[in-house]
């Protein structure tokens with residue numbers, strides 16, 4: 404990817420993980436509604452993701468977008484996810500096709516889009532290494548909260564913009580990103596842990612690979628897992644280095 408890459412929500416945790424691994428590899432444009440905390444040589448757009456004109460200015464001329472901006476709280480209320488997550492994702496997808504420069508759109512979806520597969524009869528065994536149940540991205544969404552509904556909606560918006568406008572779309576259902584080590588005393592979090600370096604590598608793969616429309620899981624190669632990473636390996640060349648079991 405030689406063209407600029409627009410990273411929205413760049414000031415947050417996932418944005419930091421991506422930039423910590425890939426800052427020197429791409430010509431970044433960063434967008435966030437918060438101004439940058441640190442000085443950086445990258446172009447920075449302070450804008451709300453729901454402001455079409457401001458978003459279009461950041462998008463126009465970019466070859467790819469990693470879209471992270473939004474309300475990440477599983478308990479977020481409807482008015483917030485409707486505006487920040489659903490309207491915001493629609494807005495930037497529309498700007499992407501209007502610009503005619505964007506080829507790839509990479510969307511930060513979430514484990515909460517499918518959280519209700521974790522039924523009482525499956526848990527807690529589901530979170531343990533011996534359990535063979537896997538979600539692989541071909542299943543229907545089963546959101547565990549309204550935030551998860553907004554992420555499933557973002558995936559469907561991407562489907563529409565792929566089918567109608569030929570945008571390459573990768574939806575990464577991110578697990579639980581923490582820096583340094585997996586969550587402690589939290590089996591579910593350990594089963595869907597995504598390390599910072601695997602996060603940067605996975606989004607790098609999404610910028611490099613060729614694909615049409617994909618849904619993949621964003622977790623490290625944990626012994627405990629109920630999300631398959633086979634599709635991420637096969638289509639994107641994802642080769643994670645970390646495993647929450649190494650911290651037991």
Ligand SMILES: NC(=O)C1=CN([C@@H]2O[C@H](COP(=O)(O)OP(=O)(O)OC[C@H]3O[C@@H](n4cnc5c(N)ncnc54)[C@H](O)[C@@H]3O)[C@@H](O)[C@H]2O)C=CC1
Pocket residue numbers: 411412413414415416417418434435436437450451452453470471472473474475476487491511512513514576577578579580581
């Ligand atoms: N951190 C995690 O483990 C996971 C994160 N995700 C998704 O990844 C994305 C990033 O999450 P985090 O970095 O953890 O959250 P964060 O809260 O650390 O970062 C989000 C960033 O987006 C910005 N933002 C929020 N609403 C905005 C708006 N309307 N316009 C412009 N900027 C806006 C915030 O200022 C913030 O810098 C979110 O979409 C979240 O749903 C999904 C699954 C797991």
Ligand SMILES: O=C1O[C@H](COP(=O)(O)O)[C@@H](O)[C@H](O)[C@H]1O
Pocket residue numbers: 475476477512513514515577578579580591592
């Ligand atoms: O989508 C998200 O998921 C992670 C993990 O969920 P949790 O319910 O196990 O904490 C969450 O930490 C993050 O804030 C959210 O955006």
